[in-house]
Amino acid sequence: xxxxxxxxxxxxxxxxxxxxxxxxxxxxxxxxxxxxxxxxxxxxxxxxxxxxxxxxxxxxxxxxxxxxxxxxxxxxxxxxxxxxxxxxxxxxxxxxxxxxxxxxxxxxxxxxxxxxxxxxxxxxxxxxxxxxxxxxxxxxxxxxxxxxxxxxxxxxxxxxxxxxxxxxxxxxxxxxxxxxxxxxxxxxxxxxxxxxxxxxxxxxxxxxxxxxxxxxxxxxxxxxxxxxxxxxxxxxxxxxxxxxxxxxxxxxxxxxxxxxxxxxxxxxxx
Amino acid sequence: xxxxxxxxxxxxxxxxxxxxxxxxxxxxxxxxxxxxxxxxxxxxxxxxxxxxxxxxxxxxxxxxxxxxxxxxxxxxxxxxxxxxxxxxxxxxxxxxxxxxxxxxxxxxxxxxxxxxxxxxxxxxxxxxxxxxxxxxxxxxxxxxxxxxxxxxxxxxxxxxxxxxxxxxxxxxxxxxxxxxxxxxxxxxxxxxxxxxxxxxxxxxxxxxxxxxxxxxxxxxxxxxxxxxxxxxxxxxxxxxxxxxxxxxxxxxxxxxxxxxxxxxxxxxxxxxxxxxxxxxxxxxxxxxxxxxxxxxxxxxxxxxxxxxxxxxxxxxxxxxxxxxxxxxxxxxxx
Numbered sequence: 274x275x276x277x278x279x280x281x282x283x284x285x286x287x288x289x290x291x292x293x294x295x296x297x298x299x300x301x302x303x304x305x306x307x308x309x310x311x312x313x314x315x316x317x318x319x320x321x322x323x324x325x326x327x328x329x330x331x332x333x334x335x336x337x338x339x340x341x342x343x344x345x346x347x348x349x350x351x352x353x354x355x356x357x358x359x360x361x362x363x364x365x366x367x368x369x370x371x372x373x374x375x376x377x378x379x380x381x382x383x384x385x386x387x388x389x390x391x392x393x394x395x396x397x398x399x400x401x402x403x404x405x406x407x408x409x410x411x412x413x414x415x416x417x418x419x420x421x422x423x424x425x426x427x428x429x430x431x432x433x434x435x436x437x438x439x440x441x442x443x444x445x446x447x448x449x450x451x452x453x454x455x456x457x458x459x460x461x462x463x464x465x466x467x468x469x470x471x472x473x474x475x476x477x478x479x480x481x482x483x484x485x486x487x488x489x490x491x492x493x494x495x496x497x498x499x500x501x502x503x504x505x506x507x508x509x510x511x512x513x514x515x516x517x518x519x520x521x522x523x524x525x526x527x528x529x530x531x532x533x534x535x536x537x538x539x540x541x542x543x
Numbered sequence: 544x545x546x547x548x549x550x551x552x553x554x555x556x557x558x559x560x561x562x563x564x565x566x567x568x569x570x571x572x573x574x575x576x577x578x579x580x581x582x583x584x585x586x587x588x589x590x591x592x593x594x595x596x597x598x599x600x601x602x603x604x605x606x607x608x609x610x611x612x613x614x615x616x617x618x619x620x621x622x623x624x625x626x627x628x629x630x631x632x633x634x635x636x637x638x639x640x641x642x643x644x645x646x647x648x649x650x651x652x653x654x655x656x657x658x659x660x661x662x663x664x665x666x667x668x669x670x671x672x673x674x675x676x677x678x679x680x681x682x683x684x685x686x687x688x689x690x691x692x693x694x695x696x697x698x699x700x701x702x703x704x705x706x707x708x709x710x711x712x713x714x715x716x717x718x719x720x721x722x723x724x725x726x727x728x729x730x731x732x733x734x735x736x737x738x739x740x741x742x743x744x745x746x747x748x749x750x751x752x753x754x755x756x757x758x759x760x761x762x763x764x765x766x767x768x769x770x771x772x773x774x775x776x777x778x779x780x781x782x783x784x785x786x787x788x789x790x791x792x793x794x795x796x797x798x799x800x801x802x803x804x805x806x807x808x809x810x811x812x813x814x815x816x817x818x819x820x821x822x823x824x825x826x827x828x829x830x831x832x833x834x835x836x837x838x839x840x841x842x843x844x845x846x847x848x849x850x851x852x853x854x855x856x857x858x859x860x861x862x863x864x865x866x867x868x869x870x871x872x873x874x875x876x877x
Binding site: 323325344345346347348349350353354356359360361362363364365366369370373374376377381382409410422425429 | 622625753756757759760762763764766767769770771772773774778812816817818819
């Protein structure tokens, strides 16, 4: 059982506050989806929780220890972050890129052991990257690159997994595959998982908890059906939405209320 | 396996190079002389032994080592900056070396140290000072961002080369000597030069190879490297230090030899891929091969006149680079 807890953190870029006195705790065995409009600080929150950004005030605790008091190596052994902005700009091979996930455990200078290679092998299979292992990461599609990033984070064998927009650029099949995998990691392997997502319906479908971020603070945290209400979403996103239920999973299904051209449809149906 | 084959190729070129010159020798004659210096070897007397051992071997080894050093440093800088146009001189090394050497020549310095004569010593120190200055300028809060390093390196290089030009104008007696040094060459280099630079070159090469995994991580982006627990300031500092030590030692004894450190890493990436644990040694071997062959040409094309090897590498390497750029843009990794 591990927890990652942001306690009253305030973060700012160039003096402009992005997050103010924000609290969020995530636990093993749960997927927490971080949602909110563009530019509200989802990435900032993930970076702060991964020790890539030091909060101005407040602290982030990993299993009760302040990240400030831990070495980068110790953090990287327990916590993996898949950044959103990473684009492959240098043509190392897929296998090499994934095996970098072993560095927090093996160190930066020693050769990888047989155990490291076995772990990397297992993850290449788990993420379907075996056929691509000798390819250069720069030659991959955006979706394939996302899988490489996820595989590298998994090779870290972290207890806490922070994924920034893991489904960006992916088609429906890979979006589902990644989220199924993430869900298994949380529920079967008992990882604590935080993912930032734009797709509210995928968040509702796969997350145990949803945290809605807006204006530097969490507007609501809880089960998807508690957080994803039409009033709250309309207010936060600034567009009218309706919420129905997913016909199979009975989770919330969020749809914008289309204005303008299609308004006559609404009239004719009523 | 492919690296072994490449090592073999370097060894063969070395033997062939040792046979080239005013007195040409067959490979077996060369091998006999080399073998005679092994503990169990049979002694070889006479003029062949003198030619191979006393006149040619040190220079050939120096060419190979300088080529290896420049190429490995170039590969490391290209990976560090994720920029295929980076070369060993990108953070101000050539400017520092040139100013150091020019000062030593024009002022007629007679200091020596660390096994180096006055001009190599001044070039060595100048290189390290210039890189340290660039690093100090680029550093903010224990962190030297890649872009700041590149810009500071470019600016300092311009300033230093202006200073070199000024010194040359003011000291026209030394003009020829300075100019020859700036073009880079191995004429007259022998055992003392090799002995002085070998420790730095070998330590530099080994450190660069050790930096392979941090370089791979940096190639995936700074955020990623950090999230893997890599401490960026330390890693970047260590890579710049190792590459600059290697470059300084190479420049001290060979002058500013261009293009090897740019082209060898490119060719190595095309042949062996960009994973640094293979790329660094592959670049070093290709660099050794290139500079050995370039020096053979420099010695023989206009014999008995010797060309500065820097002219050969630029004349041959430049077009080759343009050819790569035209035909293999994608693989260049830009």
